[in-house]
Amino acid sequence: MPLELVDLRRGGASRYSWVPPFDFETAYENERWWDDVPYLFDDPWYVQVLEDGAEVARVELDDPGGINPEYANVPELGPERLEIQFIEVATAARGSGVGTQVVRALQERHPDRRLFAYSEEAHGFWASLGWEGFDHPEGQLLHRPLFIPRRL
Numbered sequence: 607m608p609l610e611l612v613d614l615r616r617g618g619a620s621r622y623s624w625v626p627p628f629d630f631e632t633a634y635e636n637e638r639w640w641d642d643v644p645y646l647f648d649d650p651w652y653v654q655v656l657e658d659g660a661e662v663a664r665v666e667l668d669d670p671g672g673i674n675p676e677y678a679n680v681p682e683l684g685p686e687r688l689e690i691q692f693i694e695v696a697t698a699a700r701g702s703g704v705g706t707q708v709v710r711a712l713q714e715r716h717p718d719r720r721l722f723a724y725s726e727e728a729h730g731f732w733a734s735l736g737w738e739g740f741d742h743p744e745g746q747l748l749h750r751p752l753f754i755p756r757r758l
């Protein structure tokens with residue numbers, strides 16, 4: 607079953623009360639990533655991922671997102687970059703390829719953008735996508751590794 611990506615944007619709603627209208631009945635391990643009021647951000651951008659109409663994953667994008675210049679040997683990422691700030695698959699849907707499908711679907715939906723992500727303890731996941739990892743000189747314990755899709 608193909609996944610459906612639904613953008614959740616604040617639009618004209620109040621920045622002091624709007625929360626992305628995810629399906630809050632669906633259980634996630636990191637609920638705290640998703641239920642904040644993102645009032646600090648001018649244009650917050652979330653993606654709800656549906657399979658058969660049911661929510662199976664959530665994504666937060668940061669457009670274009672910031673690159674930490676201290677990381678070694680990172681290729682130049684210009685304004686085409688687009689950061690996957692957070693991605694999470696619903697607890698019940700984990701480990702069955704949904705995360706992989708979500709990232710592939712984002713890449714297909716944004717062919718002119720170069721996605722990147724700082725791994726939040728999911729280094730093996732990003733590596734499994736074939737993305738290249740880059741470390742901060744102070745190491746992975748202090749700084750999350752940066753992952754970028756390899757150029758074809």
Ligand SMILES: CC(C)(COP(=O)(O)OP(=O)(O)OC[C@H]1O[C@@H](n2cnc3c(N)ncnc32)[C@H](O)[C@@H]1OP(=O)(O)O)[C@@H](O)C(=O)NCCC(=O)NCCS
Pocket residue numbers: 635636691692693694695696699700701702703704705706707723724725726727728729730731732734
């Ligand atoms: C990371 C996450 C999004 C992956 O989604 P998923 O649907 O479970 O992953 P997939 O089934 O597509 O797995 C693809 C591969 O990544 C590996 N993988 C999945 N989660 C992983 C993790 N947390 N750490 C290391 N490897 C992981 C799988 O073992 C699989 O490897 P294989 O191809 O050798 O079998 C999901 O586990 C999740 O939501 N984790 C909690 C939140 C999180 O850590 N998000 C990442 C923030 S940067």
